[in-house]
Amino acid sequence: MSQLSSTSQLTSRRGLLLTTAAVSAGALLTGCTSNEPASDKPAGNDQPAASDKPGKHVTIGFAGPRADHGWLNAINDNAKSRAGTYSDVTLEITEGSNDTATQIGQIETLINKKVDVLVVLPADGKALTQVGLKAMRAGIPVVNLDRVFNTPQAYRCWIGGDNYGMGLNAGHYIGEKLKGKAGARVVELAGLDNLELTRQRTQGFDDALRNYPNIKKVARQAAEFTVESGQAKMAQLLQAQPEFDALWNHDDDQGVGALRAIEQAGRDDFLMVGGAGALYAFQAIKQDDGVLKATVLYPPTMAASAVDLARALGQGKGVGGLAEHEIPASITLYSAVVDKDNVDRYMPTGFR
Numbered sequence: 001m002s003q004l005s006s007t008s009q010l011t012s013r014r015g016l017l018l019t020t021a022a023v024s025a026g027a028l029l030t031g032c033t034s035n036e037p038a039s040d041k042p043a044g045n046d047q048p049a050a051s052d053k054p055g056k057h058v059t060i061g062f063a064g065p066r067a068d069h070g071w072l073n074a075i076n077d078n079a080k081s082r083a084g085t086y087s088d089v090t091l092e093i094t095e096g097s098n099d100t101a102t103q104i105g106q107i108e109t110l111i112n113k114k115v116d117v118l119v120v121l122p123a124d125g126k127a128l129t130q131v132g133l134k135a136m137r138a139g140i141p142v143v144n145l146d147r148v149f150n151t152p153q154a155y156r157c158w159i160g161g162d163n164y165g166m167g168l169n170a171g172h173y174i175g176e177k178l179k180g181k182a183g184a185r186v187v188e189l190a191g192l193d194n195l196e197l198t199r200q201r202t203q204g205f206d207d208a209l210r211n212y213p214n215i216k217k218v219a220r221q222a223a224e225f226t227v228e229s230g231q232a233k234m235a236q237l238l239q240a241q242p243e244f245d246a247l248w249n250h251d252d253d254q255g256v257g258a259l260r261a262i263e264q265a266g267r268d269d270f271l272m273v274g275g276a277g278a279l280y281a282f283q284a285i286k287q288d289d290g291v292l293k294a295t296v297l298y299p300p301t302m303a304a305s306a307v308d309l310a311r312a313l314g315q316g317k318g319v320g321g322l323a324e325h326e327i328p329a330s331i332t333l334y335s336a337v338v339d340k341d342n343v344d345r346y347m348p349t350g351f352r
Contacts, residue, residue: 051320054088058314060307061110062093063103064121064145069225070253071276072096074300074351075121075145082304089311100127107131111138117310120155121145121303129154141313145306156313158330159306161298163200165335166250170201170273170296171208173337174246175215177271177293184215185244187237189230189258191251193222201250201275218244223254230254234261246271252278252295259284262291277338279350286343294339300351302333 060083067073076096083091092115094106103123108131110118118135122128125147132154135142144155152158178184188205191198202220209215219241223229230249237247238261247270249255255274262272274281274295281295309327312318318325338346 052086054086055317056315057088057090058117058311059090059092059113059115060310060314061107061113061115061118061140062091062120062307063107063110063118064094064096064303065103065123066096066098068098070278070351071298071300075303077351078301078303079119079307082307086311088315089307091307098123100124104128104131107135111135111140115140116314117141117143119143119145119303119306119310122147122149126150141310143306143310143313145303152329156329157309157327159302159309160332161302162332162335163197163298164204165332166275166296166298167201167204167206167248168208169204169335169337170248170275171205172211173273173294173296173339174248174271175208175212178215178245179212181245182214184212184246185218185241186215186246186248187218187241187244188220189234189237189247189249189254190220190222191225191254198222198250205248223251223257225251225254227253227257227260229257231257231261234258235265238262238265238267244270246273247291248273248275250275252276252281255281255292259290259292267291273337277346277350279347279352282338282343282347282350285338285340286347288340294337297333297336297338297346299333299349301349305331 062079064075065072067076080091080093083089092110092113097103097106100123107118107120111134118140120128120132120142129150132142132144132149136154141156142154144158146160148158148160149155174186188202190202206217209217219237221233221237223233234257249258249272252274268291270291271293272291274292275298277295277297277299281292284290284292285294312327319327
């Protein structure tokens with residue numbers, strides 16, 4: 001999802017501060033957006049933290065790939081909505097493109113406009129590293145969103161999801177549900193296998209399952225993060241595996257197709273865990289009358305938090321709740337599991 005980049009290099013780092021979708025619907029970067037009086041307390045000994053109160057005006061340039069996936073569209077929506085809450089922020093947003101040359105050109109236009117801060121979700125992290133370096137050398141700090149550039153020199157702060165953590169938490173959720181069942185069998189509907197993020201999600205899942213000796217992964221199919229591929233590959237899994245106890249699907253968009261295949265096959269003898277946090281998934285989990293019982297977050301609200309970070313950078317402020325004067329260099333979001341026990345909490349963050 002979103003994550004659709006063959007050069008995605010995300011690691012399994014754990015997040016440190018964020019309270020994005022992995023915590024609550026409206027809460028994003030603590031201190032940068034909190035309505036609590038504590039947000040005005042110093043981030044360091046005497047450095048004021050960014051808060052909701054209007055401050056120095058900041059022009060933020062935002063460049064991302066084309067919104068051809070539900071998660072990517074939610075990224076754009078979150079950035080726009082967040083910027084709109086601040087009277088001291090102007091958001092210069094590009095049209096978005098999956099063509100690296102086009103996106104480089106869009107970013108160079110923002111650099112030439114002398115925006116105060118750049119937020120970039122590169123279509124290809126490796127290919128866009130040089131333009132990130134160009135911005136930094138021009139004195140424009142870059143907030144690198146999700147797909148990471150090849151060098152930390154190309155950004156001031158990276159914020160993104162935890163692909164390994166998605167697989168790990170999906171595996172532990174399924175493991176706990178099946179730990180009392182001898183000879184339990186699970187299958188996996190992965191994303192694009194040529195993507196590093198897909199391999200990380202599978203690795204996390206496999207590592208989690210090693211804690212449950214009664215469970216065996218009996219099949220894996222790679223889809224393409226699309227509804228059509230999800231349906232086709234799930235149909236193949238169902239035909240090849242007439243009996244299994246749980247399914248982990250990497251992506252809620254392809255999960256729409258997977259659920260169609262499951263319904264067409266008349267299967268309801270296993271539990272399904274999705275990935276990302278689509279609204280339809282939350283609604284199905286809440287209704288609790290089908291196989292989909294949980295989804296593991298890869299929160300698009302990271303774009304809203306990237307705007308918060310960019311605003312703090314532009315105003316020369318720190319982050320409330322931390323002792324340091326500066327914002328962190330890296331923030332990895334937590335991949336929370338959403339099931340019927342907590343779905344109401346996350347429902348407002350679901351993307352279409």
